[in-house]
Amino acid sequence: xxxxxxxxxxxxxxxxxxxxxxxxxxxxxxxxxxxxxxxxxxxxxxxxxxxxxxxxxxxxxxxxxxxxxxxxxxxxxxxxxxxxxxxxxxxxxxxxxxxxxxxxxxxxxxxxxxxxxxxxxxxxxxxxxxxxxxxxxxxxxxxxxxxxxxxxxxxx
Numbered sequence: 001x002x003x004x005x006x007x008x009x010x011x012x013x014x015x016x017x018x019x020x021x022x023x024x025x026x027x028x029x030x031x032x033x034x035x036x037x038x039x040x041x042x043x044x045x046x047x048x049x050x051x052x053x054x055x056x057x058x059x060x061x062x063x064x065x066x067x068x069x070x071x072x073x074x075x076x077x078x079x080x081x082x083x084x085x086x087x088x089x090x091x092x093x094x095x096x097x098x099x100x101x102x103x104x105x106x107x108x109x110x111x112x113x114x115x116x117x118x119x120x121x122x123x124x125x126x127x128x129x130x131x132x133x134x135x136x137x138x139x140x141x142x143x144x145x146x147x148x149x150x151x152x153x154x155x156x
Contacts, residue, residue: 013035013038013062016035016097016099017035017036017037017038018034018035018036019034019035019099019100020032020033020034020099020100020102020105021033021034021035021066021097021098021099021100022096022097022098022099022100023064023066023089023094023096023097024094024095024096025089025093025094025095026092026093026094026095027093028126029071030071030072030073030074031066031069031070031071031072031084031087031089032069032070032072032081032100033066033067033068033069033070033084033087034066034067034068035064035065035066036065036066036067037064037065038062038063038064038065039062039063040062061091061092061094062091063088063089063090063091064088064089064091064094064097065086065087065088065089066086066087066089067085067086067087068085069083069084069085069086069087070082070083070084071084073115073118073119073122074110074122075118075121075122075125077109077110077111078110078111078112078113078118079110079111079112079113079118080112080113080114080115080117080118080119080122081112081115082115
């Protein structure tokens with residue numbers, strides 16, 4: 001187990017510092033920026049005091065600092081960006097963190113458009129998804145006995 005700890009804690013982010021990253025948040029926002037710093041909040045917490053096994057080790061996510069951050073929205077084969085600048089992200093809101101391959105980034109066949117042009121389409125798509133999820137949740141609650149949990153921003 002000791003050999004796994006350096007690769008599963010926030011220490012594994014060392015190689016990502018000063019690289020362009022994609023961060024997807026719990027509320028669905030997609031941020032592109034350069035990872036400048038992170039904290040040690042990502043150290044493992046053990047649920048059992050005696051022996052750590054993969055099933056009883058919880059990993060707290062690291063808080064992140066992104067520089068030159070833009071928020072991207074997508075619709076079809078188009079995307080739009082909005083400048084956000086320096087961005088501090090609380091670790092519990094991170095769903096996905098991945099490095100962007102700068103050599104292949106421009107090869108993606110997407111057309112950049114103005115934010116104000118794409119935003120209404122993006123909002124309509126997000127509202128439709130929210131309604132579908134609410135309908136699904138209601139059916140699971142009424143017919144299958146599932147409980148209603150989560151709330152705003154718990155899309156993942």
